[in-house]
Amino acid sequence: MVKFARLMQVDYYTQNSGKGSDVMAKCAHCGKKTTFGRNRPWSKKATPRKFHPNLQTVTIFENGRKVQKVLCAKCIRTLVKTH
Numbered sequence: 001m002v003k004f005a006r007l008m009q010v011d012y013y014t015q016n017s018g019k020g021s022d023v024m025a026k027c028a029h030c031g032k033k034t035t036f037g038r039n040r041p042w043s044k045k046a047t048p049r050k051f052h053p054n055l056q057t058v059t060i061f062e063n064g065r066k067v068q069k070v071l072c073a074k075c076i077r078t079l080v081k082t083h
Contacts, residue, residue, distance in 0.1 A: 025055055029075040
């Protein structure tokens with residue numbers, strides 16, 4: 001059974017935006033991660049871009065212990081709804 005200790009409104013990208021962060025942003029529950037695509041303006045000149053998931057750092061109870069995890073907003077909503 002998973003219970004929330006408290007929700008911390010910390011964005012994963014602003015928290016870990018440094019030159020030494022080689023960790024790829026990924027949801028610990030569903031595995032959602034950054035995907036890549038292209039910007040297509042009116043001139044049709046394609047430039048690369050990134051689609052970031054809405055990842056948040058959350059403190060939850062697992063097996064009676066507090067654990068910090070990085071979860072996407074959708075997983076946070078479903079965990080709150082089921083418990």
